[in-house]
Amino acid sequence: MLRDFGPNEFLFLVTSARWTVVLSLLAFAGGGLLGLVIALCRVSPWRPLRLAMVGYIQVMQGTPALMQLFLVYYGIGLFAIRPDPWVSAAYAFTVSSSAFFAEIWRGCIEAIPRGQWESARSLGLRFPQILQLVVLPQAFRIMIPPTIGYMVQIIKGTSLASLIGFTELARAGQVINTITFEPARVFGSVALIYFVLCWPLSYLSQRLEARIARTRGDAAPLT
Amino acid sequence: MEYQFDFGPVFARWPELVQGTFLTIWLSLAATAIGLPIAAVLAATRSYGPRPLRWLVGTYVELIRNTPFLIQLYFVFFAMPGLGIRLSANGAAILAMVVNLVAYAVEIVRAGLEAIPRGQIEAGRALGLGPIRILRHIVLGQALRIVYPALASQFVLQLLGSSLVSAIAAEELTAVANNIMIVTFRNFEVFGVITVIYLGLSLAFRALLGGIHHRAFRWTG
Numbered sequence: 001m002l003r004d005f006g007p008n009e010f011l012f013l014v015t016s017a018r019w020t021v022v023l024s025l026l027a028f029a030g031g032g033l034l035g036l037v038i039a040l041c042r043v044s045p046w047r048p049l050r051l052a053m054v055g056y057i058q059v060m061q062g063t064p065a066l067m068q069l070f071l072v073y074y075g076i077g078l079f080a081i082r083p084d085p086w087v088s089a090a091y092a093f094t095v096s097s098s099a100f101f102a103e104i105w106r107g108c109i110e111a112i113p114r115g116q117w118e119s120a121r122s123l124g125l126r127f128p129q130i131l132q133l134v135v136l137p138q139a140f141r142i143m144i145p146p147t148i149g150y151m152v153q154i155i156k157g158t159s160l161a162s163l164i165g166f167t168e169l170a171r172a173g174q175v176i177n178t179i180t181f182e183p184a185r186v187f188g189s190v191a192l193i194y195f196v197l198c199w200p201l202s203y204l205s206q207r208l209e210a211r212i213a214r215t216r217g218d219a220a221p222l223t
Numbered sequence: 224m225e226y227q228f229d230f231g232p233v234f235a236r237w238p239e240l241v242q243g244t245f246l247t248i249w250l251s252l253a254a255t256a257i258g259l260p261i262a263a264v265l266a267a268t269r270s271y272g273p274r275p276l277r278w279l280v281g282t283y284v285e286l287i288r289n290t291p292f293l294i295q296l297y298f299v300f301f302a303m304p305g306l307g308i309r310l311s312a313n314g315a316a317i318l319a320m321v322v323n324l325v326a327y328a329v330e331i332v333r334a335g336l337e338a339i340p341r342g343q344i345e346a347g348r349a350l351g352l353g354p355i356r357i358l359r360h361i362v363l364g365q366a367l368r369i370v371y372p373a374l375a376s377q378f379v380l381q382l383l384g385s386s387l388v389s390a391i392a393a394e395e396l397t398a399v400a401n402n403i404m405i406v407t408f409r410n411f412e413v414f415g416v417i418t419v420i421y422l423g424l425s426l427a428f429r430a431l432l433g434g435i436h437h438r439a440f441r442w443t444g
Contacts, residue, residue, distance in 0.1 A: 062379075062425040064386040066397065067418040074410035078226045152289065159291035163390060170293055183301035191290040191298065198289035 005180040010189055016172035017193050023089055023158045023168060028151060030094030035101025042106045045127055053102065060099030066160050068092050073164045085166035089158070097154055104150060108143040109135060142212055149205035152198045159194075169193060232407040233416050243399030244420055250313070250395055251382045254320035259374075261321070262328030267358070269329060270336045280329065287326035293387050295319050300391040316388035316395075320381065327377055335370035336362060368440050375432035379425050386421070396420060 003009070042053045060068070069092040076083040112135050120130040162171035173190035177183050269280040287295065299322070300315040310318060339362050347357040389397035400417040404410050 058426075059422060062383075062422045062429075063418050064383040064397075064421055066386045067414055067421060070414045071411065071418060074414060078411055156289075156291040159293045160387070162293070170291065170297075173294065173297070177297075177301060183297070184305055187294055187298040187302055191286075191294050194290045194294060195286065199285060202285070202289055 003180050005176065005182040005185045005189075009176050009180060009186075012176060013169065013172050013186075013189055013193060016167060017169045017197070019166070019168040020155065020158050020170075020194075021197070023093065023161060023166075024151070024155045026090045027093035027097050027154050027158065030090065031097030031101055031154070032147075034094060034098035035105065038098055038102035039105040039109065040131065042102060043109050057099045057102055060096055061103070065092070065096045065157055066163065068096050069160055069164060085161065085164050088164060089161040089166050093154065093157060093161075097150070097157075100150060100153070101147070104146045105139075105143055108139045108146070111142060112138050145205045145209035145212065148201050148208070152201050152205075155198055155201075156194065228412060229409060230412050230416065232409055233403060233412050236403050236407075239399045239403065240396070240416070240420065243394065243396035244424070246313075246394055247382065247385055247396040248424070250316055250320065250385050250388065250393070251378065254317050254324055254381065254385075255378055257317070258321040258324040259328060262325045262332055265325065265329045266332035266336060269333050271354075284326045284329050287323060288330075292319070292323050292384055293390060295323055296388060296391060312388075312391050312393040315391060316385070316393040319388070320385060323384075324377070324381055328374065331370050331373045331377060332366065334373075335366035338369050339365055371436055371440070375429070375436065378432065379428055382424060382428060383421060 038053050038056065041049045042057075044050060069088065072092040072095075073083050073085070073088040076088055116134055116138075117130060120134045125133065158168060159170035161168055162174065165171070167175075169190060173186055177186045180186060265280050265283075268276050269284075272280075296316070296319040299319040300310070300312070303310060303315070303318075343361055344357055347361045352360065385395060386397040388395060389401060392398060396417055400413045404413045407413065
């Protein structure tokens with residue numbers, strides 16, 4: 001039984017976008033926390049720790065996010081009868097975004113001149129103190145624009161969860177498409193909702209980046 | 224209950240894995256070969272073109288960069304036939320990949336073009352060069368050197384992102400994995416193997432593109 005694509009169907013898409021938002025926030029919180037730890041390990045004075053993090057980042061950035069999601073999903077499936085899409089998606093997106101956050105933030109931390117590290121060390125500060133008192137307060141400012149920019153990637157990336165049966169915006173679009181068979185309007189609407197979620201963040205990120213570049217009097221910061 | 228890993232049934236289907244790997248590489252190369260020239264023209268338009276065209280390219284870039292590739296893929300695959308354009312799964316995959324790649328590449332190339340000091344372009348004009356020759360002799364070589372690393376990493380991102388086209392049943396690596404999974408029920412093993420293949424591909428292409436960079440731009444020191 002075919003239905004028309006009307007206001008109710010559009011409303012269904014809009015309401016299912018809340019799961020896209022929730023999943024994005026989970027991935028942002030989890031990935032941000034893990035990513036921060038990895039970024040700090042990556043700039044730490046201990047070589048084995050640094051190398052381990054390089055390996056982690058290489059693997060995470062060298063494999064498709066979709067594969068990471070499938071591996072988590074089917075990996076949980078080895079132990080549980082029925083893997084939960086929520087747990088799988090939240091875990092997989094946390095892990096994959098952590099690697100990207102780590103790289104973004106490492107770039108910002110390394111943008112702080114080496115001389116500051118050296119002078120802090122000569123003042124007798126140790127690694128955690130240098131980070132906390134000298135480097136991070138300065139790095140924080142240039143970290144904000146690329147972090148907001150990466151949130152756009154996270155929101156778009158949550159659409160992959162539809163492929164393990166998680167009903168967020170992309171999957172809602174598929175469902176509505178199969179009952180209305182009006183793909184242009186359905187996926188056009190889905191794209192519009194994603195755009196409304198993402199574009200303000202993109203815009204904000206660009207504006208902040210431009211402002212930092214202006215006040216620093218040089219080109220835009222790394223990443 | 225202890226799960227026994229068994230990769231045998233997966234490796235037994237190696238011809239399909241090889242085929243899928245080649246199709247994955249081919250899709251990315253094809254999309255890049257088609258997309259890069261388009262992106263170069265659009266980037267020049269966005270930097271130097273008349274205002275309405277600049278705005279048009281900017282809108283395209285923002286629209287694509289702020290919507291998921293998966294939705295772009297669905298739009299191309301499901302909605303285009305309604306507009307009278309019928310594409311195979313692979314054709315739709317390449318078209319969606321081109322549309323997506325161009326949006327990112329335009330911004331990369333534009334950053335390269337705008338990094339060239341205006342004084343050089345003015346100097347070219349003072350020497351009596353036309354816009355085409357300025358572009359060819361002054362801008363292009365330098366811009367290429369600046370944008371090459373970003374384009375190379377965009378290529379690897381695209382290679383990994385192409386795993387999504389399995390959602391419309393293009394027969395690349397991930398789709399092959401789905402097929403093998405349905406027959407063997409070795410879900411975890413299949414995707415483990417596929418993940419390692421993707422990792423190998425991205426490391427290999429990163430090394431290859433880095434090597435080309437090293438050779439091609441040695442003169443710049």
